[in-house]
Amino acid sequence: MDQVDTRGKIVAAASYLFQTKGYAGTGLNEILRESGAPKGSLYYYFPGGKEALALAAIEQASHTMQAKVRQNLALAAEPVAAIRQVLADMIQALQNDGQLLTLSLSMLALETCHSSEPLRQACARSFREMAAIYTAKLAAGGYPPARAAEGGQLLQATIEGAIILSLTQKDTAPLQLLQSQLPDLLKPRNWQADSASGPD
Amino acid sequence: MDQVDTRGKIVAAASYLFQTKGYAGTGLNEILRESGAPKGSLYYYFPGGKEALALAAIEQASHTMQAKVRQNLALAAEPVAAIRQVLADMIQALQNDGQLLTLSLSMLALETCHSSEPLRQACARSFREMAAIYTAKLAAGGYPPARAAEGGQLLQATIEGAIILSLTQKDTAPLQLLQSQLPDLLKPRNWQADSASGPD
């Protein structure tokens, strides 16, 4: 362990700035300044430079986001109610902090998917893992495996899109709309028709 | 009009580069080089500099995307089939051109929504207009106005998310999944149940 975990402070600041201002829009000097980390230590911890730092930042952000989603999903056994909690948490975060948030890797993914293969793959991996979390929740809620997988992926796409719209419009309406439409999205058919212990 | 529409060439190149490499990631020199426009003419046409150029580029991109969507929507009267055409066109574009495309303003929206109010508003306007196009199609297909509005907005969020996932994964699967799930998404209840089409 380092003195005060200088490396960790750098990654934390990088994670926030890369998510809010983008990869190209964030300078290394700004990251050092924001982190309060010693100025000479960046290339000591990240000999690979900006790209290596961004890789660590993406992985840390992904981990944090996954933990948050899991935590909210655990608040309800029934999938629709659980995902509503996830959305409610995002809405509250947006309302509390007018600033840009750490809700999505979309900007980094779009920026890097044609300029850096390692960073692109890190984002793709994060997206896959997040979809898997939703899928697992649906499966645990009684959805047949194939339907749960479809639902988890579609859910993630929709949530990602709603986050972008809410941020762009500076209005949580898109996320709230998704919240209200969730039952329809997740129960297009009676997936649990044959089961006596279905949700709702 | 100008000699060979130098301004138009600059905007076209800027529109492509800003969408694929981002606002911060695209240099003015690169835009001039790509456009083949005379090197001294950028600040003649855009005294407002990079931001003014980006504003024009966003508006042009938005107009192009809207025209494309309208064109595909017109291929079928029934909303689900029509939107399938829109998605099919996007999938084909992705498959034909491994390069990044001009399918979405999301990266620009995320980049600028906290750094430039004019650019943020331009992106927000584009998103609203695109949602309105989907809403109009649903309404024309017989959906009650309120349901059409909800469906249009949700549809746009989902499509935007699916584009991002497809680009990041370099795989059209997310868009194809959305294509296959469209009927469920747009018919959560029997909206067109003849005369008595009121949910709840």
Place this chain on the structure above:
DNA sequence: GTCTATATGACGATAGAC
């Protein structure tokens, strides 16, 4: 491990010739 100093280049933007 952390610091200063710096190499090297790209950036946005401007001035003035033609």
Place this chain on the structure above:
DNA sequence: GTCTATCGTCATATAGAC
């Protein structure tokens, strides 16, 4: 309308002292 030249600033990255 277009060009060249350039200013000042910032970027990433490196070298070497301590």
